[in-house]
Amino acid sequence: MTYADRLDAAIARLKNPCLVGLDPHVDALPEEFAVVRDPSAPRAAKAEACATFLKGIIEVAAGRVPAVKPQSAFFEMYGADGAKAWEEVVAAARSAGLLVIGDVKRGDIDSTAKAYAKAFLEGSSPEDQGSTCDAITINPYLGADSVQPFLETCSRTGTGVYVLVRTSNKHSALFQDHGTPLLHEKVALHVAEWGRQVMGNCGLSSIGAVVGATHPAELARLRSMMPATPLLIPGYGAQGAGAKDVVGGFLPGGRGALVNSSRGILYAYKQPRYAGLHWKDAAREAIHDMVAEISAALATP
């Protein structure tokens, strides 16, 4: 079954397009995981603390949202111990029935891209089977031949990729808005074309695009340029965008996009709105509130 079809079914089953970003920020982890802030603590203890925290988040996300998005940088900080924690977290999320989008933003020449596709989407050995991702994010800077190995892997293994098109950070325009058409528009047209190689029965492709919600007008324009492309929309919540800002990224019926929130969910316990709640209960409430906000915005004509 293609990634596109599995994604479309998961969004329909959960009745919402919310994606929980799993970014274990050292400075924000709850006090019971303070070991990550101790410079002299063993690395394995820090990595394990991150995994335990995220498995708690996965418990409250499971059955409530279709997917989670672990950010590899926060695991790579702990070297081999972090890589082990990454595998535990990915496996826990998949076992809990969540789709897993590995936020790895890889991009390299073809023979190297093949190795990355193997690393994250296919696995190289029997013991990898539970800990590969359903999809990953990739960076298009190197061009079409750096993307092609991912298209082949996605076709063969029922996985997906999200190509960075327009990111949600403050200065993303520097290079992404270069030239005429704007660079990110050119990338978007290629993403739409690449996507035709890996279509699902649902009419959507398994080749998606990352398009920040912090640029709502662009979001609607990019949606129309990539009509069959699943979007991954970061920028909601802690990064500043609201529910109304993301509506332009969707196809009719609330299909074809995932809206990500990371800090807004994971560290909800720090917000006045959830004061007094245990971090896990705060995350559950924050997921509930995000689902309600996005659903209401999508239902408004």
Place this chain on the structure above:
Amino acid sequence: MTYADRLDAAIARLKNPCLVGLDPHVDALPEEFAVVRDPSAPRAAKAEACATFLKGIIEVAAGRVPAVKPQSAFFEMYGADGAKAWEEVVAAARSAGLLVIGDVKRGDIDSTAKAYAKAFLEGSSPEDQGSTCDAITINPYLGADSVQPFLETCSRTGTGVYVLVRTSNKHSALFQDHGTPLLHEKVALHVAEWGRQVMGNCGLSSIGAVVGATHPAELARLRSMMPATPLLIPGYGAQGAGAKDVVGGFLPGGRGALVNSSRGILYAYKQPRYAGLHWKDAAREAIHDMVAEISAALATP
């Protein structure tokens, strides 16, 4: 001491600018490491085979070239076992007196970029100290705010980065040549500007650029646009460029650039030129020949 100064001194000491890329391609590893080609073999055995092979290469590279460049994708294929092998290989190279440029091509929003800088350049825990890199490659697509955390880390810790400007793959022009000026020229101008924040006493910056040798005219133009920027030049050898093609990337005296060869050195044992030699002896000869070829080309007025 800045990365720029350490690099400049290493090139002067070894009297050549050759960089050995450590890419353990599954299909090309010598027969004694055939375990990597066995789909049912344990992952740890595969990762260990890659590490053992590369430690053999490091032995013949040490004292002959200034630096090595491990490619993270080929380690990430083996998950946590691969991450352990990466640390072993980086530590072995540093112990052998080689500079280590981690070819990781990371790029992400600022808080995440900080985590990557910590992961590869600084370390998060006492046990990381021997296994961080002297420099890494990074991807500029996300813009200046995604690069800034690396500049800060490089300043503080005496490390470096090489920003992807123009890559050596066949279809790199698709996005890198977009617009006027060409996107990669715009990136180059920013790299030169960012570099002024992290200058060494030698007059070079610790902020470098990746510029493929497969485009020799561009290489000379980009050299002039980034006069104080160390270049990392891939494309020599297996990727098709010769010694004459790389000369334009150098400053007077053979300074300011490293020329990479990966497959041409590691898998020299497969070339008719080195027939009958053990893989390690073939690699030693191939390094010798590359050093001679590049030195001769640099000496030709």
